[in-house]
Amino acid sequence: MRSDIIHKITKLEDIEIGTRYKVQLRIPFNYGWIERVKVSFFTFDRRNAYPMQHIKNENDYAYFEVTVDLETQAIYHYYFSFEANRNFQYAKKKNITGDTSITDEECWKLSVGFDAPDWAKGAVMYHIFVDRYRKSKDKKMEQMPNRTIHQNWYEPPVLGPDENGLWNVDFYGGDLKGIEETIKYLKSLFVTIIYLSPIMRSQSNHRYDTADYEKVDPYAGNNDWLKSLCDVAHRHGMKVILDGVFNHTGNDSKYFNEYGTFDTLGAYQSTESPYYNFYKRIWNQGKRDFSFWWGMKNLPECDGNSPEWRNYILGEGGIIDQWFALGIDGLRLDVADELTDSFIEGINQAVKRNKPDGLIIGEVWKNPMRMNRTYISSGKGMHSVMNYLLADSLIRYYKHTDIWKLESCIKEILSEYPDPTIQTLMNFTSTHDISRAIEIMGCNVFQQYGEWAWNLLPDKDNIEWVKNHHMTSTEYKYGKKMLKSYVFALTFLPGILDVFYGDEIGMKGIGNLANRAPYTWKYRDKDLLKFFRSMGKIRKYYTFLKTADMEKININAEQFMFERIGENKKVLVIVSRTHHESKVILPEEYQEAKLIAKIKGSDKELLSPYGAVAVLK
Numbered sequence: 001m002r003s004d005i006i007h008k009i010t011k012l013e014d015i016e017i018g019t020r021y022k023v024q025l026r027i028p029f030n031y032g033w034i035e036r037v038k039v040s041f042f043t044f045d046r047r048n049a050y051p052m053q054h055i056k057n058e059n060d061y062a063y064f065e066v067t068v069d070l071e072t073q074a075i076y077h078y079y080f081s082f083e084a085n086r087n088f089q090y091a092k093k094k095n096i097t098g099d100t101s102i103t104d105e106e107c108w109k110l111s112v113g114f115d116a117p118d119w120a121k122g123a124v125m126y127h128i129f130v131d132r133y134r135k136s137k138d139k140k141m142e143q144m145p146n147r148t149i150h151q152n153w154y155e156p157p158v159l160g161p162d163e164n165g166l167w168n169v170d171f172y173g174g175d176l177k178g179i180e181e182t183i184k185y186l187k188s189l190f191v192t193i194i195y196l197s198p199i200m201r202s203q204s205n206h207r208y209d210t211a212d213y214e215k216v217d218p219y220a221g222n223n224d225w226l227k228s229l230c231d232v233a234h235r236h237g238m239k240v241i242l243d244g245v246f247n248h249t250g251n252d253s254k255y256f257n258e259y260g261t262f263d264t265l266g267a268y269q270s271t272e273s274p275y276y277n278f279y280k281r282i283w284n285q286g287k288r289d290f291s292f293w294w295g296m297k298n299l300p301e302c303d304g305n306s307p308e309w310r311n312y313i314l315g316e317g318g319i320i321d322q323w324f325a326l327g328i329d330g331l332r333l334d335v336a337d338e339l340t341d342s343f344i345e346g347i348n349q350a351v352k353r354n355k356p357d358g359l360i361i362g363e364v365w366k367n368p369m370r371m372n373r374t375y376i377s378s379g380k381g382m383h384s385v386m387n388y389l390l391a392d393s394l395i396r397y398y399k400h401t402d403i404w405k406l407e408s409c410i411k412e413i414l415s416e417y418p419d420p421t422i423q424t425l426m427n428f429t430s431t432h433d434i435s436r437a438i439e440i441m442g443c444n445v446f447q448q449y450g451e452w453a454w455n456l457l458p459d460k461d462n463i464e465w466v467k468n469h470h471m472t473s474t475e476y477k478y479g480k481k482m483l484k485s486y487v488f489a490l491t492f493l494p495g496i497l498d499v500f501y502g503d504e505i506g507m508k509g510i511g512n513l514a515n516r517a518p519y520t521w522k523y524r525d526k527d528l529l530k531f532f533r534s535m536g537k538i539r540k541y542y543t544f545l546k547t548a549d550m551e552k553i554n555i556n557a558e559q560f561m562f563e564r565i566g567e568n569k570k571v572l573v574i575v576s577r578t579h580h581e582s583k584v585i586l587p588e589e590y591q592e593a594k595l596i597a598k599i600k601g602s603d604k605e606l607l608s609p610y611g612a613v614a615v616l617k
Contacts, residue, residue, distance in 0.1 A: 230327025336362030442479020
């Protein structure tokens with residue numbers, strides 16, 4: 001909007017439905033005779049226009065205001081309209097026009113009764129796959145049924161089924177004490193959030209098939225170890241979040257108990273089981289049967305509408321209360337888009353009951369605002385999501401010069417997401433579900449298995465290929481250059497910078513089994529580690545990046561240029577996606593700006609291959 005038209009929204013009080021605000025607008029006389037002034041607030045399913053009353057004229061300006069009651073909602077878009085000398089005008093974020101339509105991108109945004117924890121905004125997160133990160137000193141592992149134990153930390157993981165046809169049952173013994181022993185290492189990366197993969201007793205090494213929500217898996221430690229880790233992390237200024245797997249359990253669990261492993265009456269064994277109503281049931285070939293996640297018989301689905309299940313997880317003294325009592329600070333929700341909106345809102349209530357500033361991030365692979373769901377938009381569910389949308393777009397840009405995809409992704413996020421969500425998006429280097437970023441970037445093998453082959457779920461068609469794949473030194477060097485450029489961009493983009501364990505030292509792995517190899521403590525790329533530390537330092541030092549706005553400046557076949565704009569500072573970031581040098585053309589206002597970060601070989605005039613610079617004004 002032109003600087004001579006200024007608006008202000010002031011919170012007056014919380015009310016039963018949400019919040020009451022005073023909206024004020026100032027319009028100069030030189031527009032002519034002003035009348036029919038309105039402010040319009042809209043969400044994805046409704047739009048309300050509020051006539052504004054003329055309050056006074058002062059210093060060649062007309063002043064208008066209105067008091068509005070807005071329901072709790074993660075995001076409202078809003079704009080102003082008025083008639084000037086009988087000409088209709090839209091007053092929008094950047095201009096005033098007489099257009100007959102208005103888009104989300106042109107509007108301001110307001111979150112009502114919704115915010116994300118300040119400690120999570122712009123944080124540095126370290127994602128640990130617990131069994132594969134670090135085994136504590138002198139730990140002994142007792143043999144358990146249907147599990148194999150690696151005797152050497154540096155043995156490769158089992159890719160595919162073992163000799164008994166079992167998947168994901170080879171364990172290294174990475175545990176919570178092992179993580180605690182590396183707190184100083186995490187501190188050197190400027191980590192402020194430790195995100196742990198599931199740690200409760202389960203059937204598999206990934207532990208997404210829970211056997212007992214109340215007890216840490218013996219190979220990961222015990223409940224006291226979790227409390228100790230949280231205490232130590234807190235003393236070092238770090239938070240701890242856990243993976244919450246509430247869509248399904250394992251079939252070999254005390255709740256389902258298909259094999260009679262536990263001394264409980266499981267749902268599989270009897271309709272009289274106290275856990276029978278935990279599970280979702282469907283009609284299958286003319287009879288009622290349990291529902292299984294994606295048809296996998298080891299993962300019976302839980303019923304998010306079941307009072308018994310809801311009370312066990314969400315109720316007073318339930319699982320979420322028990323976990324928070326051990327000191328955790330938030331949850332990452334597995335397959336969040338398969339949980340009901342009501343169940344997620346129940347999780348929100350349980351988290352707030354324990355920690356008013358607890359964080360909830362959901363595993364969602366698409367734009368969460370376009371899924372006909374309310375788990376963010378209601379303002380009563382999750383705070384944010386894993387940013388697969390951005391990762392996909394950035395990797396497409398680096399690999400295939402897909403400018404349109406990256407432009408449209410940034411437009412979607414900035415215009416459709418609430419600001420607190422944008423500030424806490426989980427912008428990851430890699431995850432446990434996709435190939436390592438250095439592999440994706442360094443190897444030209446992914447199209448043979450479909451779009452990106454991010455998952456490369458091992459099956460009979462590709463498992464042998466995955467087993468025999470080895471990244472060459474040339475591919476590694478190329479992938480490393482591209483990875484640095486990618487991470488540089490993530491460092492300056494809004495959201496959480498999330499490092500998947502081992503990405504900072506150049507760990508490799510194609511597919512979602514090889515990517516979970518043990519952390520190679522003896523073999524680390526020290527140059528890459530130094531680079532990651534420098535990026536973490538940027539996040540720590542330039543605190544305005546936590547909540548600064550973003551503007552896309554230009555995306556072309558060679559460079560991605562964007563701004564982060566705070567109240568008193570702003571930074572221009574330019575990253576290269578090409579294998580050759582490219583010239584830097586700084587906007588005039590940045591000609592004398594200070595260079596605050598770069599990739600080796602780059603400066604304010606020239607970017608090295610896959611180089612980058614950031615300049616502060």
